[in-house]
Amino acid sequence: MPLEPFKTSQALSLGVELELQLVSLSDFDLAAASPDMLELLARKPFPGSVTPEVTESMIEIATGIHTGYETLLAQLIEMRDALVRAGDRLNLGICGGGTHPFQLWSERRIFKRPRFREVSMLYGYLTKQFTIFGQHVHVGCTSGDEALFLLHALNRYVPHFIALSASSPFVQGNDTLFESARLNSVFAFPLSGRAPFLLRWEDFEHQYFSKMEHTGVVRSMKDFYWDIRPKPEYGTIELRVCDTPLSVEHAAALACYFQSICKYLLEHNEPDPAEDDYLVYNYNRFQACRFGLDGTVVHPKSYEQIPLREDILTTLRRVQPQADFLRCDAALECIRQTVEKGSDAGYLRREYQERGSVEGMVDSALQFFRGGKPSCPVF
Amino acid sequence: MIDLTLVLADIRWPIAILIAWFFGEIWHMWTRLPRICAYALAGFVLAPSQSGFLPQFQSATMLLLANIAFGLILFECGYRINLRWMRANPWMIATSLAEAIFTFAAVYYLIRWFALPVSTALLLAALSMATSPAALIRVVNEQNSSGQVTERVLHLSALNCVLAVFVYKIVVGLVVFRTSGSLWEASYSSLFDLAASVMLGVAFGFAIPGLLRYSKRTSQDSTLAFTVSVICVVALAHSLKLSPVLAALTFGLFARHRRIVMSSSQRGFGALGDLLSVLLFVFIAATLEWKQVLAGIGLGLGIIAVRQIAKIAGNLLFARIGGISWRKGFLTGLASTPFSAFVILVMEQTRYLGISLVDQFAPLAAVALTLEIFAPVLIQRALIWAHEVPESREYEHAP
Numbered sequence: 202m203p204l205e206p207f208k209t210s211q212a213l214s215l216g217v218e219l220e221l222q223l224v225s226l227s228d229f230d231l232a233a234a235s236p237d238m239l240e241l242l243a244r245k246p247f248p249g250s251v252t253p254e255v256t257e258s259m260i261e262i263a264t265g266i267h268t269g270y271e272t273l274l275a276q277l278i279e280m281r282d283a284l285v286r287a288g289d290r291l292n293l294g295i296c297g298g299g300t301h302p303f304q305l306w307s308e309r310r311i312f313k314r315p316r317f318r319e320v321s322m323l324y325g326y327l328t329k330q331f332t333i334f335g336q337h338v339h340v341g342c343t344s345g346d347e348a349l350f351l352l353h354a355l356n357r358y359v360p361h362f363i364a365l366s367a368s369s370p371f372v373q374g375n376d377t378l379f380e381s382a383r384l385n386s387v388f389a390f391p392l393s394g395r396a397p398f399l400l401r402w403e404d405f406e407h408q409y410f411s412k413m414e415h416t417g418v419v420r421s422m423k424d425f426y427w428d429i430r431p432k433p434e435y436g437t438i439e440l441r442v443c444d445t446p447l448s449v450e451h452a453a454a455l456a457c458y459f460q461s462i463c464k465y466l467l468e469h470n471e472p473d474p475a476e477d478d479y480l481v482y483n484y485n486r487f488q489a490c491r492f493g494l495d496g497t498v499v500h501p502k503s504y505e506q507i508p509l510r511e512d513i514l515t516t517l518r519r520v521q522p523q524a525d526f527l528r529c530d531a532a533l534e535c536i537r538q539t540v541e542k543g544s545d546a547g548y549l550r551r552e553y554q555e556r557g558s559v560e561g562m563v564d565s566a567l568q569f570f571r572g573g574k575p576s577c578p579v580f
Numbered sequence: 581m582i583d584l585t586l587v588l589a590d591i592r593w594p595i596a597i598l599i600a601w602f603f604g605e606i607w608h609m610w611t612r613l614p615r616i617c618a619y620a621l622a623g624f625v626l627a628p629s630q631s632g633f634l635p636q637f638q639s640a641t642m643l644l645l646a647n648i649a650f651g652l653i654l655f656e657c658g659y660r661i662n663l664r665w666m667r668a669n670p671w672m673i674a675t676s677l678a679e680a681i682f683t684f685a686a687v688y689y690l691i692r693w694f695a696l697p698v699s700t701a702l703l704l705a706a707l708s709m710a711t712s713p714a715a716l717i718r719v720v721n722e723q724n725s726s727g728q729v730t731e732r733v734l735h736l737s738a739l740n741c742v743l744a745v746f747v748y749k750i751v752v753g754l755v756v757f758r759t760s761g762s763l764w765e766a767s768y769s770s771l772f773d774l775a776a777s778v779m780l781g782v783a784f785g786f787a788i789p790g791l792l793r794y795s796k797r798t799s800q801d802s803t804l805a806f807t808v809s810v811i812c813v814v815a816l817a818h819s820l821k822l823s824p825v826l827a828a829l830t831f832g833l834f835a836r837h838r839r840i841v842m843s844s845s846q847r848g849f850g851a852l853g854d855l856l857s858v859l860l861f862v863f864i865a866a867t868l869e870w871k872q873v874l875a876g877i878g879l880g881l882g883i884i885a886v887r888q889i890a891k892i893a894g895n896l897l898f899a900r901i902g903g904i905s906w907r908k909g910f911l912t913g914l915a916s917t918p919f920s921a922f923v924i925l926v927m928e929q930t931r932y933l934g935i936s937l938v939d940q941f942a943p944l945a946a947v948a949l950t951l952e953i954f955a956p957v958l959i960q961r962a963l964i965w966a967h968e969v970p971e972s973r974e975y976e977h978a979p
Contacts, residue, residue, distance in 0.1 A: 227660045227731065236967065237728045241903050289668035290903035292731050308724070310970055557793070 202421060204410045207348065207402055210341030210436030211266075213464055213527070215273055217456050218263040218337040219445050220254055221284070222301055224294040229563040231258035231304040231332065234293050235312060241287050248279040255317045256309040256332045260284075260295075266341070270457045270529040277449035278573075285571050294567040297452075298549065299334055299369025299383035299444025303559040306330045306373070327390065333383040334445040336366060338456045339437040340463050345402025347467070348431045348438050352396060353474035354466040356482055357501050359428055359442055360489035361513050365536060366443035366455055367493045368545035374559060380493030380546040383444050384486075392419065393426040394483075398476040405431070428486075442486075447545045447569040450535065457524070457532035462516065464523040472502060493544050513540050589635060593642065596626050596634055597855075600862045614719050614956035616861045620920075621953060623865030634866050643928055644818065646863040649856035650714055650925055651814035651828040652849050654741075655806065657713040658781075658832020661738045671902030672732070676739040679894025679916065680709040684747070686890040690882055700941055702751045708887050710744035711737040712922035715952075716915070718857055719959040721848045727968035728904045733915045733959075736895075738829060741922060745823050746774055748926065777817060777826035784813050784827075785834020806835065807849055825926065864924045865952055872945035880946025891916040908966055915962035920952035 225232035235257045242251055250263045262280050267273040284295045309329040311321045321328040342348040367380035379385065387393050399405045413419045422430060428442045440459055446452050465471075478501035488496035489509060496509045517533055517540075524533045552565040600622035607618035626633040666672050688705035692698070716737055720730055749770035788809045792802055813831050817824040848854065873880075892913030899909020923944070963969050 225726070225731070226662045226665065227734075233726045233968070234728070237904065237908070240905055287903070289665075290671075291728060292662055292665040292669075292735075308970075313967075 203414070204406050204422070205433050207342075207345030207431070207433040208436035209343055211268070212341060212343050212347075212467070213268070213460055214341035214437075215267045215269075215456055215460055216264055216339040216435075216437070217273065217277065217452060218261055218339075219277075219297070219449070219452055220259055220261050220334040220336070221445060222296050222298060222334055223258045223260055223288075224296060224301070224563060224567060226292045226294050226567075229294075229560040231301050231309070232293060233257035233310045234291065235260050237291055238284075238287060238293065241291060242283070245283075248283055249276055251280075251284075253312045253314065255312060255320065255328060257312050258301075258304070258309060258332060259334065269527060270453060270532045273456060274450065274453040277453050281449045281570070294563075296563070296566040296570040297334065297368060297445040297447040297449075298545070298566050299367070299381055300372050300386075301332070301334075302371030302549075302553075302562055303374040304332065306332060324390070327386075330386050330389070333369070333386050335383065335441060336443040336445045336452050336455065338440040338443070338459050339432065339435060340440075340460060341435075341437050343436075345405070345431065345433065346400065348436075349396075349400050349402060349405060350474070351463055351466060352429045352431060352438050353398060353400065353478070354471065355429060355438075355440075355462070356395070356474060356478050357485075357498075358462055358516070359482070360485045360496065360498050360509060361516065362440060362455065362459065363442050363486065363489035364493045364496060364509050364544065365458070365513070365539055366446050366451075366545070367490070368444040368447055368549065370546040370550055371553070371559060371562070376550070376553075379491050380544060381444050381490045384442065384490050387426055390426045392424055394428065395479060396425070396427045396430060398474075398479065400474075444545075447548065447566055448573050449570075450573050451539070451545070454532040454535035454539075457527070457529035458517075458520075458536045460527060461520040461524040461529060461533065464527060465520045468523075470519070478502070493546060494540060510540055592634055596622070596862055596866075597858050599626065601858050604858070614715075614722055614960050616715060616718050616857065616956050617953050619858050619861035620865040620949075623862035624868060624870075624949060626862070627866040627868065629869040629871070642859075642863060644815065645856070646860050647818060647824050647925060648811050648814050649860035650921055651810045651824055652807065652853055652856060653714050653717050653860075653921075654825060654828035655810045655832035655835075656717055656848065656853075657734060657738050658829040658834075659836045660734055661833055661836070662735075663833070663837070665735065669902060671898045672735060673739075675732075675895060675898045675902055676736050676743075678897050679736065679891050679913070680740050680743050682890035682894045683709050683887055686886040687883055690886050691879075694879055696941075699751075703748065704883070704941070704944060706744055706748040706751050707923045707926065708744075708883070708919070709747065710741045710919065710922045711891075711916045712918040712920060712955075713737045713741065714857070714860060714921035715918035715956050716959060717848070719956050719963070723960060723963050723969040725963040725968040727963075727966060728908050729911045729915060729962060729966040730968050732895075732904070732908075732912045733962075736912070736916060738833075741825060741829065744922070745825055745926065746770070749773060749823075773822055774826060776820070777822040777824075778830045780813060780817055780820075780822060781827040781830025781832075782834050784809050784831045785837075789835055803849060807852060823926075825922070860921060861952065864921050865949065867924055867928075868945045868949050872942045873949050874946075876942030876944065876946040879943035880950060883943060883947050884950060887919075888914075888917060911962040911966045915959045917951060917958045918955035920948040920955070924948060 223232050223234045223238060235253045238260060239253060249265065252261050254261050264273060264276045288295045306329040309332050311317050342351060363381055369381050369383040370376055370379065372382045397409050399409055422432065429438055429440050432439050443455055481499040481501050485498040488498055494510045497506050498509050498512060499506055517537055524530055549562055553559065553562045556562060600619045603622045604615035604618040608615045625631055628634050628636040684705045687708040688701045691701035691704060716733060753770050788805055792805055810828055813827050814824045817827040892910055895913035896906065896909045899906055
């Protein structure tokens with residue numbers, strides 16, 4: 202199937218997808234409950250879209266297209282409340298977090314859908330290991346060229362989003378010492394990582410995609426698990442490195458921080474991206490996954506070592522005019538608070554200490570998702 | 581010189597358990613049906629009144645062991661119950677009451693229709709309300725199932741066991757003894773028993789997690805602590821003539837709400853749980869007599885049928901409004917069949933009062949045997965039809 206043409210979208214329009222955990226309130230383990238949940242949700246109109254994910258303990262929600270923080274957040278809150286209400290009736294808890302801290306991958310079940318089964322046959326245990334929960338942010342682009350420019354210009358900001366969203370410190374019952382252990386599961390896939398350095402859509406289509414398709418390795422853009430990937434059918438680029446945060450407020454703030462940076466980059470406030478920018482890419486990414494906001498990144502142009510926390514605060518100052526224009530001031534404030542107070546991963550570790558068990562940690566995450574993040578303003 | 585007959589008498593139970601276990605494995609390999617069906621079959625065949633392999637005289641030790649086995653299962657059942665769900669979804673309570681009341685009424689009127697005494701009808705109707713958690717937990721663990729049918733049938737089982745014990749005690753006080761003829765006095769003494777049983781469970785439910793926290797034991801070790809405590813609770817309830825069922829159930833419930841959690845590898849109390857469940861299901865079936873079963877088969881099957889219909893009706897009534905499909909409501913009712921371990925053990929505990937329906941009322945033996953063998957199969961089918969068992973197992977069962 203040849204690559205479809207890049208659909209034009211309104212520049213900087215926003216959409217958010219969140220993969221959420223379905224947890225049994227009886228034992229706080231993941232529950233294979235998406236069929237029951239979807240059956241119940243289908244009875245009433247849902248304020249957004251809700252779909253199954255590859256294993257039955259996951260559910261994905263997606264917003265419509267938004268231009269700003271206020272409406273995006275409003276829809277996310279509405280969707281959250283609908284999910285929480287439905288979950289209450291089924292003894293199910295819904296929460297964020299990039300990983301479930303103690304689920305055993307071998308107990309997961311593949312949702313009954315041909316594509317999921319196919320993927321499962323191909324990747325074996327990787328598919329079940331892939332019971333991880335991410336936030337995807339779509340930003341609208343007016344053309345394929347603009348999408349590819351933005352995709353590569355964003356390379357140095359990818360660690361920001363990893364560190365700010367990090368919420369997966371535990372895997373299979375143990376502390377990994379990573380802030381975002383989730384991304385380690387993504388690396389295992391052969392087509393993960395970064396997109397090839399091509400800046401024109403035509404080149405991407407003919408020099409890369411059709412060749413890859415010819416090799417038989419891929420059939421559609423869905424087969425790529427890149428950190429940022431173009432989505433021609435929506436006319437967007439999709440940021441995929443974020444863990445699902447513990448609250449929808451934080452998710453909305455991340456999306457708008459991303460939007461502000463995109464606007465900043467589209468205004469060519471920085472030197473154009475170059476292939477060599479990617480020399481430090483994997484190292485920076487590791488720093489963000491392992492140490493989160495305490496990591497140190499290397500600037501791709503100057504090779505200067507910068508504490509990630511400082512880099513984010515500097516960026517927040519730089520994109521302030523763009524944020525003012527997009528009216529997402531409040532979102533940036535929420536990000537600033539996160540930088541100061543620490544990520545969701547830190548919160549989860551503290552809860553583990555305090556409550557003495559991984560189950561207690563899941564319970565905290567459930568309450569957090571339900572109650573929202575107080576430091577982020579609600580309209 | 582070793583006295584062979586003595587040795588043989590001593591090792592009959594261990595040998596019976598070995599036979600049952602082995603038969604269970606073969607059975608499961610060939611038929612893919614739950615192992616506990618095979619344990620029941622083995623127990624029934626080896627029983628004193630059938631092949632006579634097991635000793636005629638029922639030792640108190642075996643009864644206590646069976647009670648401990650059931651206690652561990654009840655603890656686990658209580659441990660899985662989330663009481664807050666009842667508040668969040670009151671239709672669960674409505675469903676529980678509906679299925680219990682329907683079952684009570686259906687069984688009562690059926691027995692009365694056969695012109696049997698009111699006391700028998702009331703006692704049996706009370707006990708029929710319960711869904712025995714023993715078969716349920718074993719099959720759920722064996723199938724590794726998860727979903728609404730699993731969740732609901734476990735919660736309903738805990739609720740209707742409490743209800744059944746409660747009503748049964750009142751009936752015993754009120755009808756069987758006619759001590760004072762006053763409903764109040766009968767309820768009062770029953771309530772006292774029940775409250776004391778609950779208090780026993782609550783006390784352990786608070787004390788043991790506290791001790792664990794104090795000794796800073798990791799969750800890995802909590803299984804042992806809970807096992808030992810369940811044994812104590814059951815033995816204590818047994819000797820105080822309280823209800824071990826209620827005590828173990830509340831113990832589990834409170835331990836859970838203090839939130840120290842067993843890791844999932846210890847579900848079913850591991851190898852110890854497996855061992856005791858072989859013993860439990862063999863023991864239960866071994867109490868039944870072939871002659872009784874045969875004599876009561878007609879009415880027995882009738883009771884099974886009306887009970888099943890009542891349970892399905894009760895579950896269907898509030899299924900949709902309670903948040904699940906009609907289909908899953910039906911399957912929850914279908915999975916609510918098991919009965920035997922609960923009824924036999926509750927009976928054994930009141931044997932000292934001179935109430936032993938199992939001996940006196942043939943249809944009960946028929947019900948107990950039939951359900952001990954077939955209920956696990958029905959639970960398994962319900963879970964498979966509800967798509968709540970892992971897919972690889974569904975394929976195993978595909979014809």
